[in-house]
Amino acid sequence: MTTRELLPVIDVTACCSPLTRDTISADHADDLARSLKALADPARLRLISIVAASDGAEACVCDLTEPLGLSQPTVSHHLKVLVDSGYLEREKRGTWAYFRLVPGSLDSVAHLLVTV
Amino acid sequence: MTTRELLPVIDVTACCSPLTRDTISADHADDLARSLKALADPARLRLISIVAASDGAEACVCDLTEPLGLSQPTVSHHLKVLVDSGYLEREKRGTWAYFRLVPGSLDSVAHLLVTV
DNA sequence: TGGTGACATCGACCACTGTCAATGCAACAT
């Protein structure tokens, strides 16, 4: 066979497989990593869960400090991270600050995940 | 109305809304946070993307070092994190180590996310 | 006006993480 001499050449480059579709861009990877990093903390996941399960789908800090077993400054810090990342929204009513889930925020990051 | 005297009591506790459904457990939050933390890195997201886009849906380290612009030990470290977290599987064939996506791993964590 | 309660911010500490150079190891070629 005349193709016999070509095969070794192909074998040498066998470790490097070509790409069959586009990959995620570096900027897109940075953004998605930032969004995921905001969720990748047990305290913040529990905060989201408690807010979502609360009556009226909203809760204030006083509702959240005790079940988490963390100090008030720490809970405030986590809530700020979640608000800055777009997962929660904050509304101040009188003395209390109420937090609500931003609709669709979890679904959108979950959808981005499966298309990586 | 005889219920008039009860209302102020209700108002005093107005900041504390009751829960309408179960919240995520602390252990479950820990597990999910660990899974998300493994994904919450730009380099690891790009690794997953490149592996998924590679011919045969697998790639070796030599395919991954150059496009990421990171050193070989760093890429190996990230790949180990992804394997330990169940997103990639590693198969050694001769000199090369091939990495493949674990089917359904991304979908399952995405599904867990929207049910928090 | 002074006091109190709810929340945010600051400063500091400690643990963790991403990164790389150096090294180790195993498979292959010569």
Place this chain on the structure above:
DNA sequence: ATGTTGCATTGACAGTGGTCGATGTCACCA
């Protein structure tokens, strides 16, 4: 046997992140 190549591991370093006490700020009440 010796060298080479692909990859993993180690050790060290700098940067980041979670936590809390102390403090600041604002709304409300007496």
